[in-house]
Amino acid sequence: MNATPLHRWDVTYREAVAIQEDLRGKLILRDDGALDSIRTVAGADISYEKGSDLFFAAVVLMDFPGLGLLEEAACSARVSFPYIPGLLTFREGPPLLAAFAKLGQTPDFVLFDGQGIAHPRGIGLAAHLGLLLDLPAIGCAKSRLVGSYGPVGEKRGSHAALICGDRQVGAVVRTRERTRPIFVSQGHRIALPKAVTLVLSCCRGYRLPEPLRQAHLAVNRLRMGQVSAPHSDPLAKNR
DNA sequence: GCGACAG
DNA sequence: ATCTTGTCGC
Numbered sequence: 001m002n003a004t005p006l007h008r009w010d011v012t013y014r015e016a017v018a019i020q021e022d023l024r025g026k027l028i029l030r031d032d033g034a035l036d037s038i039r040t041v042a043g044a045d046i047s048y049e050k051g052s053d054l055f056f057a058a059v060v061l062m063d064f065p066g067l068g069l070l071e072e073a074a075c076s077a078r079v080s081f082p083y084i085p086g087l088l089t090f091r092e093g094p095p096l097l098a099a100f101a102k103l104g105q106t107p108d109f110v111l112f113d114g115q116g117i118a119h120p121r122g123i124g125l126a127a128h129l130g131l132l133l134d135l136p137a138i139g140c141a142k143s144r145l146v147g148s149y150g151p152v153g154e155k156r157g158s159h160a161a162l163i164c165g166d167r168q169v170g171a172v173v174r175t176r177e178r179t180r181p182i183f184v185s186q187g188h189r190i191a192l193p194k195a196v197t198l199v200l201s202c203c204r205g206y207r208l209p210e211p212l213r214q215a216h217l218a219v220n221r222l223r224m225g226q227v228s229a230p231h232s233d234p235l236a237k238n239r
Numbered sequence: 240g241c242g243a244c245a246g
Numbered sequence: 247a248t249c250t251t252g253t254c255g256c
Binding site for chain 1: 245
């Protein structure tokens with residue numbers, strides 16, 4: 001019955017690959033009905049000090065399409081899995097999921113800073129975590145992991161297909177003029193056209209969509225040990 | 240064997 | 247990702 005082994009994070013390289021190969025088939029790459037009436041969006045990011053195994057993760061929840069901050073959840077955690085291209089999920093996944101667990105509300109879709117299916121085994125961080133969270137998810141990477149693409153138009157909103165093998169695995173999107181494009185790919189429960197549209201509607205004059213920008217700012221404030229939220233200490237629930 | 244390589 | 251200083255351009 002249970003063809004899927006229990007998911008584990010303390011794995012070897014080989015086990016991690018096996019988990020990815022097992023989970024990739026469970027991804028849903030079509031638009032989900034939940035995307036018909038979007039009210040909220042979340043963005044998540046990680047930050048840590050060089051050479052340290054103490055990671056900080058933050059998730060911001062914003063209303064959509066207004067993009068006003070609704071909630072912020074954060075967490076710190078020890079990480080031992082090294083950075084290996086293609087296995088980023090096993091390094092950043094646990095802290096990110098811990099932060100999501102503290103979020104009071106469930107977002108209608110999530111933006112991750114990493115690849116969705118534009119990945120060697122078709123399941124990057126955004127796809128993997130979208131699947132585990134069972135939420136529509138989109139991968140927004142700042143650089144390429146796999147695939148090739150042609151020139152991207154100069155205007156905001158222009159995009160080129162990201163091709164890997166004989167498949168389109170994503171889109172290279174110009175979210176801001178005179179700035180390098182970002183790599184958008186399906187994570188889970190969403191089709192590519194909608195993913196591109198949503199990412200663009202989350203941009204507010206910056207290269208990165210607002211949920212990811214805010215999560216990035218939040219996680220860095222956190223690491224710098226600053227008091228950020230007006231109402232609560234993001235790490236208060238840890239104590 | 241060599242180059243590529245999300246964060 | 248992080249480190250690191252100044253600097254060029256809109």
